[in-house]
Amino acid sequence: MSIISKLFGKSPFEPLYQHMMKVKECVDLVRLLMDAFIKGEDKEVKEVASKIFKAEHDADMVKKDIRNNLPKSIFLPVARGDLLSFLKEQDSIADSAEDLAVLLTMRKTVVPDELKDELRDFVEKVIETYEVAMTVSSEIKVLAETSFTGVEAHKVMDLIENLKLKEWEADKAQMEAAKKMFSIEKKLDPVSVMMWMHIFNELGTLANHAENAGDRMRMMLHDS
Amino acid sequence: MDISLLTVILVAAVVVGLYSAINIGANDVANAMATSVASGALTIKKAVLVAGICDILGAILVGSHVANTIRKGLVDPLQFSDRPILFVFGMLAAVLGSALWVNIATCFKLPVSTTHSIIGGVVGFGLVSVGIAGIKWKIVLYVVLSWIISPVFGGIIAFTIFSIIKKFILSSKEPIAQTRKIGPFFAGIVIFILSLSVIFKGLKNLHLDLPFIEALLISLGLGVAGYFIGKFLLQRFKEREEDPYYQVEKMANPLQVLSASYQAFSHGANDVANAIGPVAAIWAVLQTQKVEMSVSVPIELLLLGGAGLAFGVYMWGHRVMETVGKRITSITPTRGFSAEFGTATTVLLCSRLGMPVSTTHVAVGNIIGVGLARGISAINLDVIKKIFSAWVISLPAAGLFTVVIYFLLKFIFL
Numbered sequence: 001m002s003i004i005s006k007l008f009g010k011s012p013f014e015p016l017y018q019h020m021m022k023v024k025e026c027v028d029l030v031r032l033l034m035d036a037f038i039k040g041e042d043k044e045v046k047e048v049a050s051k052i053f054k055a056e057h058d059a060d061m062v063k064k065d066i067r068n069n070l071p072k073s074i075f076l077p078v079a080r081g082d083l084l085s086f087l088k089e090q091d092s093i094a095d096s097a098e099d100l101a102v103l104l105t106m107r108k109t110v111v112p113d114e115l116k117d118e119l120r121d122f123v124e125k126v127i128e129t130y131e132v133a134m135t136v137s138s139e140i141k142v143l144a145e146t147s148f149t150g151v152e153a154h155k156v157m158d159l160i161e162n163l164k165l166k167e168w169e170a171d172k173a174q175m176e177a178a179k180k181m182f183s184i185e186k187k188l189d190p191v192s193v194m195m196w197m198h199i200f201n202e203l204g205t206l207a208n209h210a211e212n213a214g215d216r217m218r219m220m221l222h223d224s
Numbered sequence: 225m226d227i228s229l230l231t232v233i234l235v236a237a238v239v240v241g242l243y244s245a246i247n248i249g250a251n252d253v254a255n256a257m258a259t260s261v262a263s264g265a266l267t268i269k270k271a272v273l274v275a276g277i278c279d280i281l282g283a284i285l286v287g288s289h290v291a292n293t294i295r296k297g298l299v300d301p302l303q304f305s306d307r308p309i310l311f312v313f314g315m316l317a318a319v320l321g322s323a324l325w326v327n328i329a330t331c332f333k334l335p336v337s338t339t340h341s342i343i344g345g346v347v348g349f350g351l352v353s354v355g356i357a358g359i360k361w362k363i364v365l366y367v368v369l370s371w372i373i374s375p376v377f378g379g380i381i382a383f384t385i386f387s388i389i390k391k392f393i394l395s396s397k398e399p400i401a402q403t404r405k406i407g408p409f410f411a412g413i414v415i416f417i418l419s420l421s422v423i424f425k426g427l428k429n430l431h432l433d434l435p436f437i438e439a440l441l442i443s444l445g446l447g448v449a450g451y452f453i454g455k456f457l458l459q460r461f462k463e464r465e466e467d468p469y470y471q472v473e474k475m476a477n478p479l480q481v482l483s484a485s486y487q488a489f490s491h492g493a494n495d496v497a498n499a500i501g502p503v504a505a506i507w508a509v510l511q512t513q514k515v516e517m518s519v520s521v522p523i524e525l526l527l528l529g530g531a532g533l534a535f536g537v538y539m540w541g542h543r544v545m546e547t548v549g550k551r552i553t554s555i556t557p558t559r560g561f562s563a564e565f566g567t568a569t570t571v572l573l574c575s576r577l578g579m580p581v582s583t584t585h586v587a588v589g590n591i592i593g594v595g596l597a598r599g600i601s602a603i604n605l606d607v608i609k610k611i612f613s614a615w616v617i618s619l620p621a622a623g624l625f626t627v628v629i630y631f632l633l634k635f636i637f638l
Contacts, residue, residue: 003335003584003611004255005548007591008555009602073606077598145469145556147598150395152469222598 009074012066013144019062019090020137026055026094027130034123037104038111049101056098063091077147078220086216089209090137093130096206103202109195114184118177125170126207132163133210136217153221160214167211174204230510237316237503242532244323245499248338249536255587256487258548259560265477272541275488276534282492283530285422286575288521290494293578294342294501297363299350308509313633314353315502318345321626336614337582338498341622343367348623349630370579374570375589382566382593389558399468403475404458410479411454414486416447421572476557483564490571491583492530500529559599566590585611
């Protein structure tokens with residue numbers, strides 16, 4: 001009796017879903033963070049940032065738990081390495097949100113009026129990208145149910161294609177925002193220019209990790 | 225030969241055999257039924273009832289084949305024609321020794337198999353009584369081979385069944401409609417195999433011996449009936465606004481109950497012999513006053529063994545299933561069906577061939593088979609190492625216990 005129940009390891013897919021929920025909680029705050037930042041509400045920025053730090057920490061805990069429960073002797077329906085690198089990319093999304101929050105709280109950077117439209121557009125594109133990534137991740141439980149093949153897998157593959165498109169759009173928006181920033185560079189002090197480059201980079205990285213997470217998920221699917 | 229001594233020995237053997245049967249029933253019931261309980265297809269109460277009934281039926285209808293192997297297949301009783309009492313002592317020692325070993329191993333949480341223990345016991349007794357030459361090594365070899373082959377064979381069946389389910393149901397655009405189409409076939413196949421194994425040469429005890437063709441036709445008829453019953457049940461299933469894959473699992477519930485019952489039946493057919501095989505040997509000597517090869521296993525003993533299994537299921541099955549059921553929620557009805565179908569078919573086939581195999585190990589092989597078909601979210605492969613080491617220890621350990629008891633009996637009574 002005991003041997004049969006010992007044969008079943010702890011499924012990593014439910015915790016992976018929990019991890020996704022924590023990352024989502026973290027990244028959902030990015031919109032609030034950027035809104036407050038664009039409006040110049042410093043107090044709000046700080047409050048939202050501290051919520052992001054908390055959610056990122058929670059996601060880290062779930063990540064650690066998943067890793068600790070996956071020794072080499074556990075046999076999974078997907079390659080263990082693929083699953084772990086998916087987890088890593090998904091976690092990096094939350095890390096980027098955290099880094100962005102750090103950038104916005106450690107120095108008061110004023111958003112010039114000329115930059116607001118482009119910045120809003122860029123943030124919007126980044127958010128769209130990660131939202132698709134979250135939809136992809138949320139399918140993990142159903143995928144485990146169908147053993148990562150079939151109609152369900154194709155549905156997720158289509159989502160991943162869409163994700164690539166969104167990331168490409170985010171890249172373009174980043175370019176536009178950077179161009180705009182440099183067009184008013186005379187008005188900005190050098191430290192602000194440096195900060196803007198960092199902020200743009202961090203937003204772009206967030207979208208990149210979202211795309212990578214999708215790619216890693218793609219590796220777990222089987223064509224059949 | 226002293227009749228009263230023989231009677232005392234027989235009573236002792238029956239008591240120990242019954243004790244083993246109860247233990248086997250209590251420990252193994254969860255293997256078949258826990259998945260049905262975990263998926264909510266059966267309440268614990270119903271699972272206990274179904275498992276008990278199926279275990280008894282398997283024991284009575286198909287249990288004699290394996291019992292014969294243990295009784296006279298490994299050590300030829302005819303070698304004891306001049307001193308049958310030694311054979312009686314040996315069999316009593318085997319049943320006592322293996323029961324003792326299984327209890328000790330369970331205390332140390334070693335996953336030992338009763339099957340391996342009883343074989344170790346009988347072979348151990350054979351070695352010290354009639355020597356290396358007195359043991360039918362060919363049969364022993366077959367038995368040991370069957371231990372290696374049966375989990376692999378079952379695993380292949382389970383892999384195939386789950387791959388079929390995956391290809392035709394889980395990967396399809398309309399999983400629910402596909403379940404309605406394919407589910408009844410599975411039901412029909414289970415009923416067909418089960419009936420054939422019972423009807424063909426299985427009803428000797430009931431003095432109903434049908435030739436193969438007749439048995440085949442009757443079984444086919446029952447299988448077709450099973451198909452239509454399955455079809456009817458699946459037609460009645462109402463679709464809901466819910467993820468179709470979860471609905472497929474719900475639809476597979478009755479199939480899983482069927483395969484779980486099938487596994488309990490096979491378990492009874494194979495494992496009853498571990499408890500009553502040696503007892504049957506002693507019984508035969510007592511009946512004829514000499515060692516006989518032709519006496520068949522009495523149905524009373526099979527019934528007694530089956531009742532012991534069922535009693536074990538009834539007394540402890542509840543608790544065992546509760547603990548196991550909680551841990552194995554990851555095995556859903558489609559997976560459960562695949563694994564149980566493979567296990568039951570393998571164990572039943574081995575039973576008909578007279579091969580004593582470990583139902584638990586076959587079940588492990590089958591679950592791994594489903595896992596290889598990517599059906600289970602996490603399998604702990606460390607278990608295989610544990611099983612293998614327990615396997616290797618069981619044979620000499622149970623043999624040693626048996627030998628000690630054998631010499632003690634000889635010393636006291638002769």
